[in-house]
Amino acid sequence: METIGVLLLNLGGPDSLEAVRPFLYNLFSDRLIIKLGPPFMQRPIAALIAATRAKKSRAMYAQIGGASPLVRITAAQSEALSNALNEGSPEGKPPFAVFTGMRYWRPYIEDAVKTAYDAGIREFVAVGLYPHYSLATTGSSFAELERVLSKKIYPAHCRYIRSWPDNPLYIAALTELINNGIAEFGGRRPHIIFSTHALPEYFITQGDPYVAEINRTIAALTAALNGYEVHLSYQSRSGPVKWLAPSTEATIIKLSEAGVKDILVVPISFVSDHIETLYEIDIFYRDFALKRGIILKRVSALNTHPVFIQALKTLILDELK
Numbered sequence: 001m002e003t004i005g006v007l008l009l010n011l012g013g014p015d016s017l018e019a020v021r022p023f024l025y026n027l028f029s030d031r032l033i034i035k036l037g038p039p040f041m042q043r044p045i046a047a048l049i050a051a052t053r054a055k056k057s058r059a060m061y062a063q064i065g066g067a068s069p070l071v072r073i074t075a076a077q078s079e080a081l082s083n084a085l086n087e088g089s090p091e092g093k094p095p096f097a098v099f100t101g102m103r104y105w106r107p108y109i110e111d112a113v114k115t116a117y118d119a120g121i122r123e124f125v126a127v128g129l130y131p132h133y134s135l136a137t138t139g140s141s142f143a144e145l146e147r148v149l150s151k152k153i154y155p156a157h158c159r160y161i162r163s164w165p166d167n168p169l170y171i172a173a174l175t176e177l178i179n180n181g182i183a184e185f186g187g188r189r190p191h192i193i194f195s196t197h198a199l200p201e202y203f204i205t206q207g208d209p210y211v212a213e214i215n216r217t218i219a220a221l222t223a224a225l226n227g228y229e230v231h232l233s234y235q236s237r238s239g240p241v242k243w244l245a246p247s248t249e250a251t252i253i254k255l256s257e258a259g260v261k262d263i264l265v266v267p268i269s270f271v272s273d274h275i276e277t278l279y280e281i282d283i284f285y286r287d288f289a290l291k292r293g294i295i296l297k298r299v300s301a302l303n304t305h306p307v308f309i310q311a312l313k314t315l316i317l318d319e320l321k
Contacts, residue, residue, distance in 0.1 A: 003097050005121035006085070006316060007112055007158075008078055009141040010129040012102025013068025013274055019105065020058045024050035026104040032140040034200060034241065053238075064278040071107070073272040073303050074100045074129065077312075080304045084313045096316075097121060103141050110148045117154050124149075124158040125316050129271050131170060132213035133163035136199060161315050165213040166220045169311035173302055174217075174268065175224045181264045181299040182228075190262035190297070191229045191255055194218050195248045195285075196269035197276065198234035200241040211244070217268050231255070235285075236276050248285060256292035263289060263296045271308065273301040 014023040028036065028046035036045040061067060078098040085096040097119065101112030116124070126145055128138030142160055149158055164170055182190065196214055204211055214232065222230055233251040237243040246254070248265075255263060265281050281298045289296035302308040 002123060003093055003095060003119075003121060004320070005116040005119075005124045005156075006078075006081065006096055006098040007109075007116070007124055007126045007145065008074060008081070008098060008100045008129055008312075009109060009126060009138075009145065010070060010074050010100070010102055010272070011137070011274075012105035012108075013070040014061060014105060015067050015071060017058045017061060017066055019067075020061060021050050021054035023105045024053055024057060030104070030140055032143065033136045060275060060279045063283060064275065068274050069278070070272055070274040071100070071102060071105070073274075074102075076304050077129075077272070077309065080306075080309045081312050084309050085316065101141075101145070103144060109141065109144050113145070113148050113154055113156075117156060122156045124156055125161065125319055126158055127161045127312060127315065128163075130269065131163060131167075131217060131271065132165050132196075132210050132269055134199060134203060134208050134210035136203060136208075137197075138162060159319050161319055163209075163213055164311070164315055165216040167311050167315060169307055169314060171217070171220045171224065173305045173307035173311060174221060174266070174299075176307065177299045177302070177305070178221065178225065178264070178266055181266075181297060184297055185262050185264070185295075188262050189228060190264040191231065191260050192225070193231045193233055193248065193251055193263055193265045194221075194268050195233050195235050195265050195281065196267070198237040198243045198247070200243055202241070204244070214269065221266075221268075235280055249288060252285065252289050252292065252294065252296070256289070256294055261294055263294055264299060265296060266299045267301065271302045273303060277301055 014020045025046050028049045029043050031042050036042050078100050082098040086094045089095050099112040099116050101109035128141050130137040231251055233246050233248040234244045235248040267277050286296045
C-alpha cells in the first residue's frame with residue numbers, strides 16, 4: 001500500500017515579534033477573510049493595516065512569550081495523530097504520514113505539500129483544524145491547497161474533510177474539558193460562554209454555514225451538560241465591516257448587570273492555544289470581567305487531548321472508507 005499523506009491545515013502565527021507585521025499583512029491580504037475596498041486595493045490596504053496594528057499586536061504577543069505557540073502545538077497534534085493512525089501497523093512503510101501547513105505563516109501549505117510530495121506521497125486527506133466550516137477559514141485554506149496541487153509539479157489526489165461540528169469524540173473531549181473547568185468553581189454554577197471567532201455578517205447572509213455549525217456544537221454540548229446557563233458570543237473582531245454579534249465583551253457586561261459572578265469561557269472554534277485564548281481570553285477578558293466583579297475562567301484548549309486526537313483519526317478513516 002502507498003502511504004497516505006494527511007495535511008493538517010491551520011491559520012498559523014508569528015514565530016517571533018519581528019514576524020508579527022508580515023504575518024498581519026498575509027492575513028489581511030486574503031480577500032476571502034475580509035474585502036478591503038476593490039480587489040486592486042486589497043494588498044495596499046493590508047500593508048497599511050499591518051503597519052498600523054503591528055505595535056499593538058507585538059505587545060500582545062510579548063505577554064504570551066513573544067510568539068504564537070500554534071505551529072508548535074499543531075506539530076505536536078500531527079505527531080500524536082501519526083502515532084494513532086499508524087498504531088498496530090507492521091514495520092516498514094507506515095500507512096499514514098502527517099504534515100502541517102499554515103495559511104499565513106511558516107510552514108506554509110505549499111511547504112507541507114512539497115515536503116510530502118518529495119517523500120513520495122501522491123494521495124492526501126486534508127483536514128482543516130476548524131471544527132466549523134467557513135469560507136474565511138477552512139475555505140481559504142482549501143482554496144490555497146487546491147491552488148498548490150493544481151501546479152504541474154504536484155500532481156496528486158486529495159480528499160477534503162470540511163467540518164466536524166458534532167463529531168461524537170470531539171464533543172466528548174470538549175465535554176470532559178468543560179466539566180473540568182466547572183469543577184474549578186468549587187461547587188458554584190458558572191454561566192458558560194461559548195466564545196467563537198467573529199465573522200463579518202455578510203458571510204452568513206451569503207450562505208456561509210459557520211453559525212449553523214456552531215449552533216450544532218452548542219446543542220450537542222448543552223445536551224451533555226446538566227442545565228447550565230449558556231451563551232454564544234463572538235470575539236476577535238477587526239476591520240471596518242459589520243460583525244456578528246453579540247461580542248464577548250458585550251456578553252460579559254450583560255451578565256455583570258444581571259448579577260452573574262462566575263463565567264466559564266469555552267472557545268469552541270479553536271482547537272489549539274494561540275493569541276485568542278492566551279491573550280484575548282486569559283488576559284484581556286479575565287481582567288475585563290474582574291473589573292465588573294466577575295470571576296472568569298477558561299476551559300483548556302483541546303491541543304493534544306487524546307480523545308480529540310482519536311476524533312481526528314476517526315474522521316480520516318471514515319473519509320477513506
